[in-house]
Amino acid sequence: MRIESTTNQRVKAVRRLHRGRERHRTGRTLLEGPKLVETALDAGVVPVEVYTDAGGELVRRCEAAGAQVIETDRKVLESIATTVEPQDPVAVLEVPEQPGLDSERLVVLVDISDPGNLGTLIRSGAALGWQVALLRGADPWSPKVLRSGAGAHFIAPPVPISNFDEIVDAGYLTVALVVSGGKPPFDIPEGRAVALVVGSESHGLPEHIVSSCDIALSLPMVGAVESMNAAVAGAIAMFAMG
Amino acid sequence: MRIESTTNQRVKAVRRLHRGRERHRTGRTLLEGPKLVETALDAGVVPVEVYTDAGGELVRRCEAAGAQVIETDRKVLESIATTVEPQDPVAVLEVPEQPGLDSERLVVLVDISDPGNLGTLIRSGAALGWQVALLRGADPWSPKVLRSGAGAHFIAPPVPISNFDEIVDAGYLTVALVVSGGKPPFDIPEGRAVALVVGSESHGLPEHIVSSCDIALSLPMVGAVESMNAAVAGAIAMFAMG
Known part of the structure; x- marks a missing residue:
């Protein structure tokens, strides 16, 4: 199939996925560029549709795996992608089913609203061997968060939770990461x-969550700046707790 | 003074600072929002001009310290700021003089071109007590990098260098951070x-820099994802080396 009009109904439907509400309604999202599409494929996640103006080996792999390939032009790619200079191809994906909580190391992200920080934390969790649970915050499957995640979503999909009690009731040793006043990082018994619990960039953790945790942890800081970026602090805490 | 026209010559001159070339030519940059302006003031860095439509205590402090305050309206603020919804005030700043290399712990950032990563590394360096040196990469005093730096620029200003040999010749123990194949982090003798040397998001460190370093260091990663964001990896390495 070939589409060259930005007002084509299918193209419009893809463009609507830029909006969180539409992603939620359809259970679909956008995956942009060869690296993300390849990581998804390698993990067995096959896009529904692949838009390309260049074709090539990766697009053929998608087609062989069951994706519908739509040949198009640069103008249409630019209209459906969320980046200004999109990389070929742009794919439509069904958001994979959410796994359950099954790791001995869990990082719980609370109210992380910056897509870059959220994607970076998902990536760091996957690299450091921590499963990621999400309580509120940005849409983890938005194109921006997928980009910052650099493929980690497909290797270690984040698990949405609806209430912090789910973590407490599951019997985790709960450790709240706070800017100051907590214990230094320790080896996990x-x-x-x-469950390491990390709060938002701007507000930190809600007080009721800190007080329902077993331990508060703070990173020792030696410099004159008193706080670090939330994604950096979360990653250092995961690293330091091994 | 009050200005309400977005085509006023002074307003146009401020807007030109969005461009790196103009910042370089004038030695000036833009500082947006109360947190950054306050951190600069606290560090003794006084803006040249402060544009405000709200006034208030911080603006009075700037004026008392010698800044020229220009009252304006929302429309002008939006035209001079680099963010879509600018925070009041927006200030014009002379980039402070660059300090020399004087720390026992130096992190050398090579070709870091993403403004968010660069600002985050400057912030992490300041929090963890590492001086930051920059070899090429994004303009460290751009509004985006200042934003990610969250005020760290004024507490621990980054030091531009023009050649890696400056680091080698200064007698530092040089440690290249590489994705794999290096030693695990070690306590600094x-x-x-x-000097911990960190390369770019996309390409890592140039081979000639890695080979001129005394040691290569890699972070142990246990998960299935093989790399971390450059700003995160750099911060973990600084933390791990104490």
Whole structure:
């Protein structure tokens, strides 16, 4: 199939996925550029549709795996992508089913609203071996968060939770990351599942969540600047707790 | 003074500072929002001009310290700011003089071109007590980098260098951060100044820099994702080396 009009009904439907509400309604999202599409494919997640003006080996792999390939031109690619200079191809994806909480190391992200920070934390969790749970915050499957995640979504999909009690009730040792006043990072006791709880860029963790945690942890800072970016602090805490 | 026209010559001159070339030519940059302006003032860096439509205590402090205050309206603020919804005030600043290399812990950032990553690394360096040196990469005093730096520029100003040999010749123990194949992080030997060298998001460090370093260091990663965001990896390495 070939489409060259930006007002084509299918093209319009893809463009609507720029909006969170439409992604939520359809259960679909956009995946942009060869690296993300390849990581998804490698993880067995096959796009529904692949828009391309260049074709090539990756697009053929998508087609062989069951994706519908739509040949198009630069103008249409630019209209459906969320980046100013989109990389070929742009794919439509059904958001994969959410896994359950099954790791001994869990990082719980609370109210992380910056897409870059959220994607970076998902990426760091996957690299450091921590499962990621999400309480509120930005849409983890938005194109921006997928971009910052650099493919980690497909290797270690984030798990949305609706209430912090789910973590407490599941028996995790809960550790709140706070800017100051907490213990330094410690080695996780053998045989105990740990949930590291990280709050938002601007407001930190809600007080009721800090007080329902077993331990508060703070990173020792030696410099004159008193706080770090939330994504950096969360990653250092994961690293430091091994 | 009050200005309400977006075509006023002074307003146009401020707007030209959005461009890197103009910042370079004038030695000036833009500082947006109360947090950054306050951090600059606290560090003794007084803006040249402060544009405001709300006035208030911070603006009075700027004026008392020698800044020229220009009262204006929302429309002008939006035209001079680089954010879509600018925070009051927007200030014009002379980029402070660059300090020399004087720390026992130096992180050298090579070709970091993403403004968010660059600002975040400057912020992490300041929080963790590492001086930041810059070899090429994005303009460290651009409004975007200042925003990600969250005020760290004024507490620990980054030091531009023009050649990696400056670091080698200064006698630092040079440690290249590489994705894999390096040693795990180690405690810095007593009495030895260390330069941790961090490369770009997309290409890592140039081979000739890695080979001129004394040691290569890699972060142990346990997950299935093989790399982390450059700003996160750099911060973890600084943290891990104490």
